Amino acid sequence: MSLEQAPGLPRFRAVERELTRRILQREYVAGEKLPSEAQLVAALGVSRQTVSKALSELAKQGLVSRNKRAGTVVTNHFHERFVLPLYDISADITQRGDIYSFSLIGRNSMRNADQGFAWAELESGASVLELELVHFANAIPVAHERRYINVEAAPSAFEQDFAQIAPSTWLLDNVPWSTVRHRITALNCPPTMAGTLQVPDGTACVVVERRTWHLDVPVTIARMTLAGDRLDISGEYSLATL
Amino acid sequence: MSLEQAPGLPRFRAVERELTRRILQREYVAGEKLPSEAQLVAALGVSRQTVSKALSELAKQGLVSRNKRAGTVVTNHFHERFVLPLYDISADITQRGDIYSFSLIGRNSMRNADQGFAWAELESGASVLELELVHFANAIPVAHERRYINVEAAPSAFEQDFAQIAPSTWLLDNVPWSTVRHRITALNCPPTMAGTLQVPDGTACVVVERRTWHLDVPVTIARMTLAGDRLDISGEYSLATL
DNA sequence: AAGTGGTCTAGACCACACG
DNA sequence: GTGTGGTCTAGACCACTTC
Numbered sequence: 001m002s003l004e005q006a007p008g009l010p011r012f013r014a015v016e017r018e019l020t021r022r023i024l025q026r027e028y029v030a031g032e033k034l035p036s037e038a039q040l041v042a043a044l045g046v047s048r049q050t051v052s053k054a055l056s057e058l059a060k061q062g063l064v065s066r067n068k069r070a071g072t073v074v075t076n077h078f079h080e081r082f083v084l085p086l087y088d089i090s091a092d093i094t095q096r097g098d099i100y101s102f103s104l105i106g107r108n109s110m111r112n113a114d115q116g117f118a119w120a121e122l123e124s125g126a127s128v129l130e131l132e133l134v135h136f137a138n139a140i141p142v143a144h145e146r147r148y149i150n151v152e153a154a155p156s157a158f159e160q161d162f163a164q165i166a167p168s169t170w171l172l173d174n175v176p177w178s179t180v181r182h183r184i185t186a187l188n189c190p191p192t193m194a195g196t197l198q199v200p201d202g203t204a205c206v207v208v209e210r211r212t213w214h215l216d217v218p219v220t221i222a223r224m225t226l227a228g229d230r231l232d233i234s235g236e237y238s239l240a241t242l
Numbered sequence: 243m244s245l246e247q248a249p250g251l252p253r254f255r256a257v258e259r260e261l262t263r264r265i266l267q268r269e270y271v272a273g274e275k276l277p278s279e280a281q282l283v284a285a286l287g288v289s290r291q292t293v294s295k296a297l298s299e300l301a302k303q304g305l306v307s308r309n310k311r312a313g314t315v316v317t318n319h320f321h322e323r324f325v326l327p328l329y330d331i332s333a334d335i336t337q338r339g340d341i342y343s344f345s346l347i348g349r350n351s352m353r354n355a356d357q358g359f360a361w362a363e364l365e366s367g368a369s370v371l372e373l374e375l376v377h378f379a380n381a382i383p384v385a386h387e388r389r390y391i392n393v394e395a396a397p398s399a400f401e402q403d404f405a406q407i408a409p410s411t412w413l414l415d416n417v418p419w420s421t422v423r424h425r426i427t428a429l430n431c432p433p434t435m436a437g438t439l440q441v442p443d444g445t446a447c448v449v450v451e452r453r454t455w456h457l458d459v460p461v462t463i464a465r466m467t468l469a470g471d472r473l474d475i476s477g478e479y480s481l482a483t484l
Numbered sequence: 485a486a487g488t489g490g491t492c493t494a495g496a497c498c499a500c501a502c503g
Numbered sequence: 504g505t506g507t508g509g510t511c512t513a514g515a516c517c518a519c520t521t522c
Contacts, residue, residue, distance in 0.1 A: 083325030186446035204428035204446035
């Protein structure tokens with residue numbers, strides 16, 4: 001019932017680890033009540049704040065659910081909270097040890113709701129900058145990006161040529177935002193894009209669409225098409241190490 | 243410089259909100275130092291713990307980076323931490339107001355590394371239970387699932403017929419785990435599966451593969467193929483409301 | 485009514501990193 | 504050296520929920 005204290009490990013982490021261990025090893029099973037904070041304080045010899053911080057951490061991970069009077073209860077469906085890291089293509093490529101580059105292949109000033117494109121959250125006729133890019137890993141095309149920028153939200157975008165700095169990078173450094181929404185779908189690669197990406201027509205590709213707002217003002221839409229099996233999205237999640 | 247105190251809003255949330263507001267509205271710009279904890283304590287009239295909790299929260303969101311001696315600095319690339327909610331098909335379908343159901347269409351006891359399937363992390367010859375399912379929304383097939391279960395990690399899986407309880411649900415309730423890894427790819431739907439899912443051959447489908455471990459013991463692999471445009475994966479992330 | 489978690493404070497010691 | 508964040512403690516008040 002004592003606390004294993006590794007050097008350099010904060011006490012609340014030690015508490016968290018101990019409780020995680022007990023849950024994973026089924027000393028506490030789903031639906032069962034954990035000891036109350038007061039009991040843990042007495043049993044582990046730490047302050048209530050320390051216990052509380054550890055328990056809150058477990059609750060944030062979804063391992064337990066905390067309820068007044070009823071106490072802290074072991075959950076049995078904490079997977080619902082799991083998350084995948086957001087896809088960042090240049091970081092991903094660089095991290096794999098490949099050389100990242102990109103090329104701007106299209107640039108177009110337009111008005112919203114023209115040319116077959118309509119940005120629902122933006123009023124018709126609003127000034128929109130459309131960009132088209134290809135991303136490379138070791139000079140091999142791995143993704144196609146079509147991006148729309150709300151010029152009102154980022155006026156200086158007009159002055160950028162996006163030859164050296166990728167739009168995603170530039171936007172990040174120059175335009176604030178507060179909300180982002182993602183959608184992942186699959187697409188049979190149409191002929192033009194297939195040529196650009198150098199894959200056969202109809203190849204199944206993952207499409208990641210990202211829409212960004214700043215305080216209710218739409219900022220940008222990026223639609224990223226990943227070239228078949230040359231790229232994928234992956235992520236790992238682990239509970240506290242035992 | 244004072245703190246707007248809404249009723250029922252914890253102070254550390256108020257601090258967090260105030261600092262988020264300043265960052266989003268560029269009162270502090272990327273790279274700039276925030277006031278130190280001590281300064282915020284004096285300026286806002288709250289204790290250091292409260293300020294610290296708020297700042298830690300911002301750091302967890304990636305809005306700021308905290309460094310000893312150098313202080314707390316506004317980040318300009320907090321998007322890297324963004325996450326998508328993990329895909330849970332039955333919850334997703336139910337949440338949309340559709341009726342979820344599933345059907346077990348295949349069951350097979352096998353040995354690892356037989357029949358063209360090899361589970362790299364598991365030794366050859368280990369006993370594996372293979373299941374094949376279809377998931378429906380309003381009786382329309384929306385996903386195909388192929389699942390492998392390491393029988394050693396879940397011996398009682400043999401006794402389950404998985405007619406009423408979906409394998410994912412059963413595993414969740416009966417087998418502990420500590421690590422999960424995901425991979426999202428796209429696939430041109432092969433003929434057999436296309437028939438099952440009632441989509442044309444070659445339709446681009448999103449594939450979500452999920453591998454689960456418990457303390458270094460592989461538990462299960464689930465490969466979920468989403469039927470073309472009938473399902474997608476989406477998620478939203480917002481910073482603290484202003 | 486009483487147990488439980490949620491929050492807050494004041495004060496303290498420490499490790500770290502920059503000057 | 505010294506400012507900074509990281510952590511810990513003891514004690515307190517409160518709101519909520521179930522007993």
